[in-house]
Amino acid sequence: MARAVTRRLAPYAVAIGGALGITAAIALVTSLASVQGLSAVYLLLVLWLGAQWGRGPAVAGSIAAFLLYDYFFVPPVGTFAVSGPAQLVELVVLLAVALVTSQLAASLRRTHASAEALAAESRALYELATAALRSPDVTVALSMLCRRAIEVQGVSRFALVAVDLGQATALAGGELSPDELKQASWSHENGRPVGIAIRDGVVEVMRTPAGATTPAYLPLANGVAVVEIDAERAKPDDLRMLAALTGLADLLLDRRRAALETERARGLEASDRLKAAILSSLSHELKSPIALLRAGLTALAAPQAGLQPDQRELLVDLDRQATRLDRMVGDMLALSRLEAGVQLEKEVHRFADLVGSATRLLRPELAAHDLAVKLPDDLVPVEVDEMQVGRVLTNLLENALEWASPKGVIEVGAAARGGMLEAWVENEGPPIAPVDLDRVFDTFWTRRARGSGLGLAICKRVVEAHGGTIKVENRRRGPRFTFTLPLARVPAQK
Amino acid sequence: MQRALRAGLTYHEFDVHAVGSGEEAIREAAAWRPDVILLDLGLPGMDGFATLKALRPATRAAVIVVSVMPGEKDKVRALDAGADDYLVKPFGTEELVARIRAVLRRQADVTAGEPVIRSGDLEIDLGRRSVTVKGKPVRLTPTEYELLRYLALHAGKPVMHTTLLREVWGAYAIGDKYNTRYVVAQIRKKLGDDPANPRYIVNEPGVGYRLEG
Known part of the structure; x- marks a missing residue:
């Protein structure tokens, strides 16, 4: 106690002692030579006092200097009286300048001190941030951060909780009780802080009853900070530091989340590549023998091969079966590709072009039927994957060919409706049994013994991948399949 | 496959010369001077695309690429590398003969400067x-x-x-x-x-x- 008082009074003693010393020095100098304006020397003392200890000692020094100068140097010397206005002015100026100087020096000292505190704070943060970013494991960095946080005055606990897919886990800063985890997860889900908030870069603590140690919860973008803090002990600087640390924790949790997502994406990509590779090799393995069969069968079916007509007919039949097999393998591969999540290569197309490609592919089969194409001239283009939609049209046309009555009309049409293109394929022929209307798009469901049961399932998947819908209904003439496709966002030029 | 194709094409009165690898194809193309080359991209040894690129300066023959790869990117790649046409396996002999006739006709037109x-x-x-x-x-x-x-x-x-x-x-x-x-x-x-x-x-x-x- 006594020492503390001594420490507090020492600057004043130095102020008065300093003023006395300077008075002695001025007296010595003036006794040797006539020098004017030496009162300014006091200002040096005042300035130094202000910078060293602040305003109090500086003001004390100013008053001491004023009195001593008046007593010893202002005529009449040896009294506190003043003889004339000139002397009075000199004294008042000395006092005023001394006071202003003390004020300036003291504020300089304050600024300096807070600048130093800020510098120390940002240095600490900088060191923590670099160390955290350098360590490859984010959890190590988070632990460092938590350790630094409890060094902040008033903070007795600082823990970080990650919330992944609704699951809260303690990441750093110690374990949490199940209740605390539940509370943290609630706080994160609702984005509601409990007992604590950050406003304008400073942590604000809601007062708790003295002595109570309830943790406060602060939700971050990808986690929650759980803090126990004594608001009485923490100073504004501490609260600012805590807010900065929390910000850094937020960044690190983001980084952790990003790393997790990259890892997950990499895994998915690898499995996609694997699937694509398997499908491609499967396609090769299955198609090569079919290719050989077809080449051989069609070669021998040529009249020049010299086989009997009935033998050649058999070969043509066999080739037809090989072709069917090829188509079924193709359907199966197409379906598994679609299920593996194929990337659509969407481009702007005229629907008529897509119909043209499909009808060309089936020209020999379509020749026996009456194909009616109903497309308005000013149809807005669609934005679709040409190959995939081509498959839809081909499959629907093949289905229509299969079910059309002999020489029956097959109609393909489209119109823009409700922001989508609505297209249909209809054939003259027997209706689909009402119970089957819901099942035609199911995988492996087929009306005929020789179908693969995949064609319409593929149609449904492709249309839905484009954000469209497909349905079937019995019309007066026969069944009609209707599907929708997205129109191109940019209308055709000109 | 080769045997089947050779038989089929011979019945359509083409003169067929079959080789087993890309290197051999490049040699034979220069020596035998065919009108049309059928190139399977799934060759053993030298890669099909590499063979295609090497064939282009070696011969003026039309090249029809044959492949089981169903992707359009492969077709584009083959055309880019100098193929005149492509045919996806499996295919029938008639289809192949039609393609060969088409490239031969085009060749004749180009030569005649029609x-x-x-x-x-x-x-x-x-x-x-x-x-x-x-x-x-x-x-x-x-x-x-x-x-x-x-x-x-x-x-x-x-x-x-x-x-x-x-x-x-x-x-x-x-x-x-x-x-x-x-x-x-x-x-x-x-x-x-x-x-x-x-x-x-x-x-x-x-x-x-x-x-x-």
Whole structure:
């Protein structure tokens, strides 16, 4: 106690002692030579006092200097009286300048001190941030951060909780009780802080009853900070530091989340590549023998091969079966590709072009039927994957060919409706049994013994991948399949 | 496969010479001077695309690429590497023979320097820059004519979108395939061709267009 008082009074003693010393020095100098304006020397003392200890000692020094100068140097010397206005002015100026100087020096000292505190704070943060970013494991960095946080005055606990897919886990800063985890997860889900908030870069603590140690919860973008803090002990600087640390924790949790997502994406990509590779090799393995069969069968079916007509007919039949097999393998591969999540290569197309490609592919089969194409001239283009939609049209046309009555009309049409293109394929022929209307798009469901049961399932998947819908209904003439496709966002030029 | 194809083609009175690898094909192409080369991209040893690239300077023969790869990117890649046409396995002999005849016909036209190209009722006179359908003149804009002319010069052969863009619009237009689709639609309209059932200019899905030879 006594020492503390001594420490507090020492600057004043130095102020008065300093003023006395300077008075002695001025007296010595003036006794040797006539020098004017030496009162300014006091200002040096005042300035130094202000910078060293602040305003109090500086003001004390100013008053001491004023009195001593008046007593010893202002005529009449040896009294506190003043003889004339000139002397009075000199004294008042000395006092005023001394006071202003003390004020300036003291504020300089304050600024300096807070600048130093800020510098120390940002240095600490900088060191923590670099160390955290350098360590490859984010959890190590988070632990460092938590350790630094409890060094902040008033903070007795600082823990970080990650919330992944609704699951809260303690990441750093110690374990949490199940209740605390539940509370943290609630706080994160609702984005509601409990007992604590950050406003304008400073942590604000809601007062708790003295002595109570309830943790406060602060939700971050990808986690929650759980803090126990004594608001009485923490100073504004501490609260600012805590807010900065929390910000850094937020960044690190983001980084952790990003790393997790990259890892997950990499895994998915690898499995996609694997699937694509398997499908491609499967396609090769299955198609090569079919290719050989077809080449051989069609070669021998040529009249020049010299086989009997009935033998050649058999070969043509066999080739037809090989072709069917090829188509079924193709359907199966197409379906598994679609299920593996194929990337659509969407481009702007005229629907008529897509119909043209499909009808060309089936020209020999379509020749026996009456194909009616109903497309308005000013149809807005669609934005679709040409190959995939081509498959839809081909499959629907093949289905229509299969079910059309002999020489029956097959109609393909489209119109823009409700922001989508609505297209249909209809054939003259027997209706689909009402119970089957819901099942035609199911995988492996087929009306005929020789179908693969995949064609319409593929149609449904492709249309839905484009954000469209497909349905079937019995019309007066026969069944009609209707599907929708997205129109191109940019209308055709000109 | 080779044996089956050789038999099939021999029945159609082609002279067939079969080799087992890319290296051998390049050697034989220079020595034997075939008119058409059938190249399977799934070759043992030397990669099919590499063989294709090496064949181009070695021979003037038309190259038809045969492959089980169903992807359009592979077709485009093959055409880019200098193939004249492609055929996806499995295929029948008739289909193959039709393709071979088409490239042979085109070769003959090119050698003869024939200035008039026909596709059904469509006639393109390159010398007089005139286009007629069933003898009736068709008026095309310069862009439309250029596109049709390029397809005509390569009649029967698939021409890629990117090639058309480069040849008709110049290097800066590359990337906007809708340009070619729009102009082809205009040409078809003027030729009286039905886009949903085209006779002259047909789509090569994922690749480009082909003028029927």
